[in-house]
Amino acid sequence: MISNAIFGKPNTENIHNETINAINPYKGFDTEALLVKSFESLAATHSSNLLTEFDCSAGIADIIFFELRKNWQDGSELGEIPSRWAYSLLKLPYRRNFSIDDYIKISGMSKNYAKNALKQFEKTGFCQKRNKSSTWIKMRQPRPIVNKIFAIEAKLKDWKRALMQADRYRYYATQSWVLLDACSIKPAVKNIDQFQRLNIGLAGISLSGEISNYYSPTSMPPKSELHYWQANSEIAQRIKVSL
Known part of the structure; x- marks a missing residue:
């Protein structure tokens, strides 16, 4: 699965209390745009099916990546x-x-x-x-042209706002994730139960490009058929422009 290739497998040791205090204490990203750009560069090595600033009437996801159907054309x-x-x-x-x-x-x-x-x-x-x-x-x-859609909300440290927004992406996405600056992820990890309850993934990325996976969500059907079809049309439009 694409999400495993990009985020890696979740490391359950990451959420133990004794390791929370050891989470990256070093300098983080100056802006969310730089964080997104760094992740985009890493993710592009695993999948070319990636779009940024994806608007589907459920907020604007910083990044989505997707699996195209066979004969999607x-x-x-x-x-x-x-x-x-x-x-x-x-x-x-x-x-x-x-x-x-x-x-x-x-x-x-x-x-x-x-x-x-x-x-x-x-x-x-x-x-x-x-x-x-x-x-x-x-x-x-x-x-539809895609089998699966993975939506990502990126924030420097405001995990509560990111979680709320990522939950909205579940209207069209089969998986939704929060991506935070690794040096500011400690409060989110301490509240990992909220991510698990909503089935929203949690990962961190460091300035050096290291990605840490704290929770991988289960793939689920999108909550809204309307938003799912809108997302398919939007993806088809943007693929057409890029070809």
Whole structure:
């Protein structure tokens, strides 16, 4: 698994009381941006499927990395529509007629926005307007392009805020992590039970580039199907731009 390759296996000795006081006492990172950049450089040696500043209506994750599905290109058209429309596209009836009013009920959009969305779905080949009719039909089902998403919230030392934000990423991620400056991680380690309760990973990174894993979360299905599909569309868009 990618997370094990990047974070390593959790060292249970790290959370014993007698070792907490020995956690890196040396100088830490000057800014969160430098911490993120250091981790990004290390993570990129294990996976090229990495994005920074990932916005998916659940806050902005500092870093995500992901596992692409086999034949993920078959779902790449998902990146050609606004990510906020992906879930409503999924929920349209497949190969059955529907009206714009039906789509408005599904999406909660205004009529003008719904018209624009359906035109975009037609342009990308997902939907087709019936000739001389006010009805539409969905010709293709959207496909997710990733199997797993790992989201990371990085902070210099504010572990409580990081934990709260990382928990929000569970709406779309299969694993969510807090990454802290190793020299300031002691308070978080002393409260490792809060990370375990929420199933949020905890790791530290030092200026020298050493990563310490204090807790590895269990992979779980995302909490929100809506956010999961939005994340897939957003990833597809950003991959398309980078190709």
